[in-house]
Amino acid sequence: xxxxxxxxxxxxxxxxxxxxxxxxxxxxxxxxxxxxxxxxxxxxxxxxxxxxxxxxxxxxxxxxxxxxxxxxxxxxxxxxxxxxxxxxxxxxxxxxxxxxxxxxxxxxxxxxxxxxxxxxxxxxxxxxxxxxxxxxxxxxxxxxxxxxxxxxxxxxxxxxxxxxxxxxxxxxxxxxxxxxxxxxxxxxxxxxxxxxxxxxxxxxxxxxxxxxxxxxxxxxxxxxxxxxxxxxxxxxxxxxxxxxxxxxxxxxxxxxxxxxxxxxxxxxxxxxxxxxxxxxxxxxxxxxxxxxxxxxxxxxxxxxxxxxxxxxxxxxxxxxxxxxxxxxxxxxxx
Numbered sequence: 001x002x003x004x005x006x007x008x009x010x011x012x013x014x015x016x017x018x019x020x021x022x023x024x025x026x027x028x029x030x031x032x033x034x035x036x037x038x039x040x041x042x043x044x045x046x047x048x049x050x051x052x053x054x055x056x057x058x059x060x061x062x063x064x065x066x067x068x069x070x071x072x073x074x075x076x077x078x079x080x081x082x083x084x085x086x087x088x089x090x091x092x093x094x095x096x097x098x099x100x101x102x103x104x105x106x107x108x109x110x111x112x113x114x115x116x117x118x119x120x121x122x123x124x125x126x127x128x129x130x131x132x133x134x135x136x137x138x139x140x141x142x143x144x145x146x147x148x149x150x151x152x153x154x155x156x157x158x159x160x161x162x163x164x165x166x167x168x169x170x171x172x173x174x175x176x177x178x179x180x181x182x183x184x185x186x187x188x189x190x191x192x193x194x195x196x197x198x199x200x201x202x203x204x205x206x207x208x209x210x211x212x213x214x215x216x217x218x219x220x221x222x223x224x225x226x227x228x229x230x231x232x233x234x235x236x237x238x239x240x241x242x243x244x245x246x247x248x249x250x251x252x253x254x255x256x257x258x259x260x261x262x263x264x265x266x267x268x269x270x271x272x273x274x275x276x277x278x279x280x281x282x283x284x285x286x287x288x289x290x291x292x293x294x295x296x297x298x299x300x301x302x303x304x305x306x307x308x309x310x311x312x313x314x315x316x317x318x319x320x321x322x323x324x325x326x327x328x329x330x331x332x333x334x
Contacts, residue, residue, distance in 0.1 A: 022066055023194070023203050024237045025214045032164040032231050034148065035127045038112040042101060051077040051101045051111055051131065060115055061122050064157035064238065065091065066196040073153070075126060077111060081151070085197060092151070092159070093191045093204070098134035105144055107132070118290030120316070120328070124153040133180070136171045143170035157238040158289050159194065163228040179225050192224045194236050205234055237288060257317060261332035264308035268298060268319070281321040286328065288314045307333055 043049050054076040062069045065083060073092075075081040078099050081092035101109030110129040117123060127150040136143055148164030168174040175181050180189040193204030195218070204215040208226040215221055228234075256269045268283065283305060285294040293315070296305055307315075316328035 022201060022239055024239060025203050025205065026235045026237065027205070027212060027233065029229070029231050030162075030233060032148070032150075032162055034129060034164060035112055035114050035125060035150075038114040038127070041111040041113065043110070049101070050103075051099060051109070053077060057113055057124065057126065059124050059153060059155075061155045063124075063153055063155070066201065073124075075151075079128060079149075083197075091195055091197070093193050093195070099128060099131045099147070100134040100137050102130065102132055102137060102144075102146075104142065107144060107146055118286075119292070120286050121290035122155045126151045126153075133171055133173045136173050143172075145169070145171040145174075154289055156288070156290075159236040160233055160289070161192070161235075162233045163230065165230055166227050168227065174227070176227075177225065179223055179227075187223055187225070190224050190227070191221070192234060193221070203236060235289075255319060255326065255329075257329060257331055261334050262307065263334045265304050265306050266331070267304050268317075281319050284318045284320065285310075285331070286316045286318070288316075 039045070041055055042051060045055060046053070054074050056072050056074050058072045059070070062071060063073070068083070070083045073081050073083060075092075080090045083091050101111070107130050109131050111127075111131070112129060113124065113126040115122065116125055127148070129148055130146040132145055132147065136145065145168050147166050147168070149166075150162045150164070152158075152160040152162065154160070173180060173182075175185075175187075178185070178187045181187055191204065192206075193202060193215075195202040195204075199218045202216060202218050202221060204221045205212060205224055206215050206222040207213045207224065209228060209232075257266055258269070259266060268281075281298050283296050283298050284292060285305075285307065287293050293310060294305075294307065296303075298305070310333055312333050315331045315333055317331050318328050319326045
């Protein structure tokens, strides 16, 4: 029996950061919402409701990953994923072990996906719902344990791994200090990270919840010796993220943000097509993943917008009024 599962990670509120080459890796804590409207891979797509094999899922958009764009992703029931022409390399790595669904217990398991939007960005969300370790569930004395996690694939190439309820207290195949373990106590996961097709560039999360590190050398990849608490996430952000899903402009206005980059405060100079000052304009600021983080009405070009409370990073500004709406403009917060 194959004994390799991988479990990927996700999202950021209290922000930690590691950046090199093509991706920045961040982690933190947010909430966790199980999917309520979804397509069940387990009960609607597989020939029988047993977690095994892999499925192809369309993004519904062109998803950028390293130097290529993809319209679909292949995801294994064990939590790994890859893209076409990956030469048998797992581009997306999550837990470790072999996942399966609880069959002879009151725990309801599912493997599902849905499409969502932030209002700016489209997202493909895939969830492993109350799955368990196959060696345990299919063994002589199966235990009631559960693992919940999701992958989020944003239209701009951001990948997040979110963790829900994870209760492994009853299973002998997990140790709080050694992660997933064989019968002899040897660790075999979880592995958490992403890699390009030939593994010349990798971003793997290692360490523990108290001491997280990021490994970028293929020969040094190691497991994560812990299970993230409920609501925690890991995020992989492409350094090329310079724009979000554009919105068709109507009666577009010319405007400039200054200063940009900005440390704490900026202003907006806005003119309509007739070069007349436009008043009572709503300004919206979105994060790189399309989350609305600030909204403010500006009435003239002297109004200041204070973003000192926002973490450093890339944001996008949109302006909306009765006369027009603009496509997003990049804003860099120092």
